[in-house]
Amino acid sequence: MRDAFVVQYDADDPAGQRALAMHTDASLFSVNVLLSDPEREFIGGGTLFDFVRKGLNEEDGAGAEPVAATEGSWTVRPAQGTAIVHSGQLLHGGLRIERGKRYILVGFIEVRRETPYAVDDSCAAAADAFAKFGHAAWTREALGSGELLVRLHPQSPEVEIHLAAPMRIDPQSPEVEIHLAAPMRIDPQSPEVEIHSAPPMRIEAAAAPPSSSAAHHGPWMPPSMARANKGASDWAAELGARIQGNSFAPFVPTRTAQAARLVALGGITASDVVCDLGCGDASLLCTLVRQTGCSAIGCDVNGELLARARARIADDDACASRIVLSCALLADFMHSAAFEPTTVLLVFLVPQQLEALAPDLRAAILPSAGHRRLLSLRYPIPGLVVRGSIGDEEGSSSSEDEDESSSSSLAHTTRMDDAPAWTSSPAYFGRSFGGAYLY
Numbered sequence: 010m011r012d013a014f015v016v017q018y019d020a021d022d023p024a025g026q027r028a029l030a031m032h033t034d035a036s037l038f039s040v041n042v043l044l045s046d047p048e049r050e051f052i053g054g055g056t057l058f059d060f061v062r063k064g065l066n067e068e069d070g071a072g073a074e075p076v077a078a079t080e081g082s083w084t085v086r087p088a089q090g091t092a093i094v095h096s097g098q099l100l101h102g103g104l105r106i107e108r109g110k111r112y113i114l115v116g117f118i119e120v121r122r123e124t125p126y127a128v129d130d131s132c133a134a135a136a137d138a139f140a141k142f143g144h145a146a147w148t149r150e151a152l153g154s155g156e157l158l159v160r161l162h163p164q165s166p167e168v169e170i171h172l173a174a175p176m177r178i179d180p181q182s183p184e185v186e187i188h189l190a191a192p193m194r195i196d197p198q199s200p201e202v203e204i205h206s207a208p209p210m211r212i213e214a215a216a217a218p219p220s221s222s223a224a225h226h227g228p229w230m231p232p233s234m235a236r237a238n239k240g241a242s243d244w245a246a247e248l249g250a251r252i253q254g255n256s257f258a259p260f261v262p263t264r265t266a267q268a269a270r271l272v273a274l275g276g277i278t279a280s281d282v283v284c285d286l287g288c289g290d291a292s293l294l295c296t297l298v299r300q301t302g303c304s305a306i307g308c309d310v311n312g313e314l315l316a317r318a319r320a321r322i323a324d325d326d327a328c329a330s331r332i333v334l335s336c337a338l339l340a341d342f343m344h345s346a347a348f349e350p351t352t353v354l355l356v357f358l359v360p361q362q363l364e365a366l367a368p369d370l371r372a373a374i375l376p377s378a379g380h381r382r383l384l385s386l387r388y389p390i391p392g393l394v395v396r397g398s399i400g401d402e403e404g405s406s407s408s409e410d411e412d413e414s415s416s417s418s419l420a421h422t423t424r425m426d427d428a429p430a431w432t433s434s435p436a437y438f439g440r441s442f443g444g445a446y447l448y
């Protein structure tokens with residue numbers, strides 16, 4: 010942890026700070042814990058995240074006071090004691106409070122780049138996404154009674170933040186403690202922990218590493234998960250589904266009519282094994298399986314979206330027998346045995362990720378790898394020679410794709426209704442389809 014401090018927003022004092030302009034933090038990720046009671050202690054406030062703009066300069070949103078409900082933004086108003094953990098690179102700001110005082114604890118955390126992340130943990134996968142792409146967000150809940158908030162892989166510099174119960178902060182008698190778990194592998198060259206706080210906080214190195222860190226197997230879950238208050242868990246689930254799932258690329262559903270055009274472009278038939286790298290809730294795979302009778306493989310780093318995919322598939326006999334799902338980092342998955350049967354590889358990823366994966370994608374379609382076809386939705390893959398393409402649905406003059414009614418009967422359109430409206434808005438991710446390239 011590079012820095013931790015308490016921020017006070019004060020609507021009662023004319024000279025007090027009431028809002029915080031849109032900005033990015035100089036951190037790998039930031040922790041923001043609401044210390045005040047939003048029911049009783051202040052009105053307004055909240056943290057606004059902007060998933061569209063990068064905030065590198067004023068034109069791009071930095072420096073402006075956050076305004077709620079803009080397109081492509083998401084306001085988080087957590088319950089007291091809930092932590093928001095987000096990429097420092099994500100543009101965000103503190104919304105104006107109208108009444109009272111709002112205290113938050115903010116911490117900036119950095120992790121050395123060479124640190125290996127665990128693949129079995131969506132938190133770690135998100136951290137990896139930060140390291141690679143600089144924007145992603147995920148959440149962890151904190152804790153009615155004060156426990157583990159944030160944790161990276163045990164082999165990484167162990168950062169844990171414990172909040173001692175009760176959570177309520179009283180400026181006269183601070184009841185917030187930050188424990189940094191031992192061993193604290195902090196770079197001795199840099200000034201490690203610097204705390205600015207009003208009120209002062211105690212910082213302690215824990216006496217011993219928690220037992221769970223000695224042998225960490227399987228996905229890590231916050232111990233507080235089970236008893237977290239409902240408001241916080243609802244919020245986290247909702248936010249998680251929208252954001253955590255997007256640790257690599259935004260989740261954008263693909264419509265049925267568009268799937269038919271993909272089938273035509275890729276020449277997908279019943280004898281194919283289609284692998285969707287970053288399959289999300291597997292709605293596209295289900296549609297392809299139903300349309301063509303193909304088999305399918307889905308891979309995603311996001312456990313929550315995969316859980317939805319599993320539920321979707323379990324309800325659908327046609328899909329249940331034909332789709333195999335895996336939770337893994339995409340590059341790792343491409344080198345696993347589970348990937349081998351693939352005959353058609355499907356990606357719907359952002360350009361930075363396509364660039365990072367390009368060597369693996371190229372290797373996957375070499376003749377020696379079995380003449381696979383590769384379909385990239387929306388974005389071309391740098392350095393690969395395009396063999397065919399289709400344009401955006403609206404921009405295309407072909408007529409086969411305008412059948413709206415056919416899409417409404419299928420399950421994946423339900424997912425579209427679930428998706429926040431802005432995910433399909435041009436400001437967010439261009440149009441929701443944007444054509445495809447065949448390699």
Ligand SMILES: O=C(O)CCC(=O)C(=O)O
Pocket residue numbers: 016029034041055056057101102103104113115
């Ligand atoms: O008010 C908030 O929730 C945002 C605080 C913040 O982003 C910061 O202090 O860096």
Ligand SMILES: [Fe+2]
Pocket residue numbers: 032033034039101
């Ligand atoms: Fe910030």
